[in-house]
Amino acid sequence: MKSIGVVTPQSMHFADPLPLQSGASLSDYTLVYETYGTLNADRSNAVLVCHALNASHHVAGTYEGQPKSVGWWDNMVGPGKPLDTGRFFVIGVNNLGSCFGSTGPMHTNPATGKPYGAAFPVVTVEDWVHAQARLADRLSIRKFAAVMGGSLGGMQALAWSVLYPDRVAHCLVIASTPKLSAQNIAFNDVARQAILSDPDFHDGDFYAYGVVPKRGLRVARMVGHITYLSDDDMAEKFGRELRNADYQFGFGIDFEIESYLRYQGDKFSEYFDANTYLLITKALDYFDPARAHGGDLAAALANTQAEFLLVSFATDWRFAPERSREMVQALVKNERRVTYAEIDAPHGHDAFLLDDSRYMNVVHAYYDKVWQQLAGVVVAAQPQKEAA
Amino acid sequence: MKSIGVVTPQSMHFADPLPLQSGASLSDYTLVYETYGTLNADRSNAVLVCHALNASHHVAGTYEGQPKSVGWWDNMVGPGKPLDTGRFFVIGVNNLGSCFGSTGPMHTNPATGKPYGAAFPVVTVEDWVHAQARLADRLSIRKFAAVMGGSLGGMQALAWSVLYPDRVAHCLVIASTPKLSAQNIAFNDVARQAILSDPDFHDGDFYAYGVVPKRGLRVARMVGHITYLSDDDMAEKFGRELRNADYQFGFGIDFEIESYLRYQGDKFSEYFDANTYLLITKALDYFDPARAHGGDLAAALANTQAEFLLVSFATDWRFAPERSREMVQALVKNERRVTYAEIDAPHGHDAFLLDDSRYMNVVHAYYDKVWQQLAGVVVAAQPQKEAA
Numbered sequence: 098m099k100s101i102g103v104v105t106p107q108s109m110h111f112a113d114p115l116p117l118q119s120g121a122s123l124s125d126y127t128l129v130y131e132t133y134g135t136l137n138a139d140r141s142n143a144v145l146v147c148h149a150l151n152a153s154h155h156v157a158g159t160y161e162g163q164p165k166s167v168g169w170w171d172n173m174v175g176p177g178k179p180l181d182t183g184r185f186f187v188i189g190v191n192n193l194g195s196c197f198g199s200t201g202p203m204h205t206n207p208a209t210g211k212p213y214g215a216a217f218p219v220v221t222v223e224d225w226v227h228a229q230a231r232l233a234d235r236l237s238i239r240k241f242a243a244v245m246g247g248s249l250g251g252m253q254a255l256a257w258s259v260l261y262p263d264r265v266a267h268c269l270v271i272a273s274t275p276k277l278s279a280q281n282i283a284f285n286d287v288a289r290q291a292i293l294s295d296p297d298f299h300d301g302d303f304y305a306y307g308v309v310p311k312r313g314l315r316v317a318r319m320v321g322h323i324t325y326l327s328d329d330d331m332a333e334k335f336g337r338e339l340r341n342a343d344y345q346f347g348f349g350i351d352f353e354i355e356s357y358l359r360y361q362g363d364k365f366s367e368y369f370d371a372n373t374y375l376l377i378t379k380a381l382d383y384f385d386p387a388r389a390h391g392g393d394l395a396a397a398l399a400n401t402q403a404e405f406l407l408v409s410f411a412t413d414w415r416f417a418p419e420r421s422r423e424m425v426q427a428l429v430k431n432e433r434r435v436t437y438a439e440i441d442a443p444h445g446h447d448a449f450l451l452d453d454s455r456y457m458n459v460v461h462a463y464y465d466k467v468w469q470q471l472a473g474v475v476v477a478a479q480p481q482k483e484a485a
Numbered sequence: 486m487k488s489i490g491v492v493t494p495q496s497m498h499f500a501d502p503l504p505l506q507s508g509a510s511l512s513d514y515t516l517v518y519e520t521y522g523t524l525n526a527d528r529s530n531a532v533l534v535c536h537a538l539n540a541s542h543h544v545a546g547t548y549e550g551q552p553k554s555v556g557w558w559d560n561m562v563g564p565g566k567p568l569d570t571g572r573f574f575v576i577g578v579n580n581l582g583s584c585f586g587s588t589g590p591m592h593t594n595p596a597t598g599k600p601y602g603a604a605f606p607v608v609t610v611e612d613w614v615h616a617q618a619r620l621a622d623r624l625s626i627r628k629f630a631a632v633m634g635g636s637l638g639g640m641q642a643l644a645w646s647v648l649y650p651d652r653v654a655h656c657l658v659i660a661s662t663p664k665l666s667a668q669n670i671a672f673n674d675v676a677r678q679a680i681l682s683d684p685d686f687h688d689g690d691f692y693a694y695g696v697v698p699k700r701g702l703r704v705a706r707m708v709g710h711i712t713y714l715s716d717d718d719m720a721e722k723f724g725r726e727l728r729n730a731d732y733q734f735g736f737g738i739d740f741e742i743e744s745y746l747r748y749q750g751d752k753f754s755e756y757f758d759a760n761t762y763l764l765i766t767k768a769l770d771y772f773d774p775a776r777a778h779g780g781d782l783a784a785a786l787a788n789t790q791a792e793f794l795l796v797s798f799a800t801d802w803r804f805a806p807e808r809s810r811e812m813v814q815a816l817v818k819n820e821r822r823v824t825y826a827e828i829d830a831p832h833g834h835d836a837f838l839l840d841d842s843r844y845m846n847v848v849h850a851y852y853d854k855v856w857q858q859l860a861g862v863v864v865a866a867q868p869q870k871e872a873a
Contacts, residue, residue: 119734277725280719385725
């Protein structure tokens with residue numbers, strides 16, 4: 098299927114301080130974003146796509162002269178794709194604290210004239226959503242036809258439906274969870290400890306030393322990556338396949354899975370920022386909308402007005418289907434309109450990024466409905482206009 | 486229930502070189518071991534208990550003047566306990582490469598006069614079993630009433646039944662697997678990479694530098710520990726409980742699970758040897774008796790003569806019940822006598838070390854049978870002697 102083609106990132110500067118959940122604030126900041134498709138006349142066809150851990154605003158298409166720079170959800174977003182850019186005006190925005198363009202730890206702290214480093218404030222999913230809402234304001238988008246995300250992106254979509262209930266018509270929460278489990282937090286903390294204890298981390302101010310805590314990032318990515326894949330998928334892809342004919346009786350590479358994971362870790366440590374990794378795992382750990390309601394998720398979602406699509410994947414052991422069902426039940430308790438699909442895909446958590454016709458068809462069909470509602474509003478509005 | 490009380494480790498030196506699976510050999514070595522109970526006159530009541538990753542020969546009892554030095558399987562082994570030291574002569578032996586007494590990387594390499602460090606050869610489960618067999622020879626134990634172990638210890642018990650089929654009457658394989666999965670290997674490799682990339686590791690020769698790669702050991706233990714606990718157990722014990730009243734918005738400790746894991750990591754890094762950790766994870770990765778038989782586990786177990794007890798735990802996701810069932814099926818295919826219990830315990834892989842009356846009763850009942858068979862042999866032998 099056709100890609101959206103060449104796309105160009107844009108950026109917007111915000112001079113007003115952003116108050117954060119921690120009590121700190123960002124004095125000013127820049128958000129980098131991309132848009133695909135055309136905003137309609139009544140500005141009602143905008144869809145916000147929120148990104149997960151190591152992704153960015155670059156959701157679809159490629160950059161000029163860089164044919165390999167394909168957006169992370171290019172299979173989902175484009176002409177004729179489930180989120181059809183022929184119908185919708187799609188926005189991808191990079192979150193604060195990221196290392197892909199929006200203001201983050203690598204950028205200059207106006208208070209010191211040096212990179213923020215460890216001084217970059219801890220940001221939450223809710224902080225990101227508030228920053229995204231300001232971007233929407235500046236783009237004069239009052240209400241999104243849909244806010245959508247997978248994993249950590251799904252948390253942002255859910256938070257939008259809670260924080261800005263009248264600005265979200267549809268909320269698509271894919272492979273996500275209303276909060277991390279103790280085990281999820283444990284894995285995040287292992288990753289953080291690997292980074293924090295890397296001597297090249299220098300308490301987050303490694304930029305000044307001309308080094309990067311690559312060893313820590315590498316281990317962090319390796320352990321993270323294990324949780325993205327299912328046990329079965331790993332067994333099928335790698336099993337106990339050896340790199341060489343026999344065991345090497347050393348600590349180099351024996352098994353293909355070792356080669357794969359080390360490669361993933363090495364690659365990641367080349368481009369990802371260690372402070373960003375810490376910040377994003379904390380945003381994951383802290384997300385828990387039910388917390389302010391004594392743990393009652395239904396109470397937390399009581400003021401939502403959106404319609405919902407939730408999708409989970411059977412072999413996702415990071416954010417298992419049970420976690421999506423909790424959200425579905427809380428929404429049903431509030432008598433929200435909810436569609437839920439549990440896809441029997443073998444690819445673990447990563448399935449939300451991969452092609453699976455059942456998954457793609459569910460999302461496609463859901464956006465057909467979103468589109469028909471939008472069109473219906475327009476059609477219904479015309480007689481009203483004539484009557485006025 | 487009563488403990489065996491004060492116990493004393495012993496050691497035995499072996500001057501004959503031990504050929505290893507890798508092709509290397511250990512020129513001479515010492516094994517440290519403990520024994521509990523009394524060897525009977527026909528030397529038929531000996532039970533060998535094999536240890537797992539971070540355990541040792543200190544299976545039961547305490548050391549003189551150290552009331553907290555309780556053996557790692559003290560709930561299983563002792564007077565009136567499932568493995569009753571009133572009936573059986575129990576041997577716990579520390580494996581080669583360990584850091585608890587038997588010859589390992591911290592000991593002097595006779596070839597160089599310096600600590601082995603990285604020069605200590607990679608040893609396998611099969612190598613350990615051959616070393617244990619030599620110890621049995623020296624103790625004049627021709628045939629064990631039982632060889633028993635949990636996790637990596639279970640692999641040794643299984644290997645005994647294959648390598649020395651006529652020397653094992655009963656084989657007890659608890660919470661184990663006939664081989665690691667790709668995911669198991671992946672977790673081990675994350676742990677190894679954390680150690681290998683710690684600047685204080687110095688390619689395994691850190692002893693000479695007066696340092697210990699504690700950062701790597703700490704992360705290795707943290708990630709390992711996650712795999713020992715079940716998701717549910719972690720949720721029940723820690724959930725999202727906070728250390729303080731609110732989020733700290735930093736990278737210190739927010740959640741109790743972080744505190745627990747970091748503590749486990751810190752403690753481990755104080756006493757465990759980094760080279761030993763590497764060696765033991767490799768022994769785990771390499772264990773695969775079916776490998777020499779084209780992956781056919783039944784063929785690998787065809788020459789076994791023992792009777793078997795296998796136990797698995799429902800929430801063990803490290804070595805899940807499916808892995809025990811593979812062994813059961815392979816043994817049944819060979820028409821071996823197999824008892825199999827799947828215990829619905831909530832404690833994940835760690836359950837094999839914990840008290841659970843169903844689990845303890847199964848093992849106790851099994852040893853009753855072992856004892857009755859022994860007694861039966863003695864009783865049956867008496868008329869034969871009279872007839873002779």
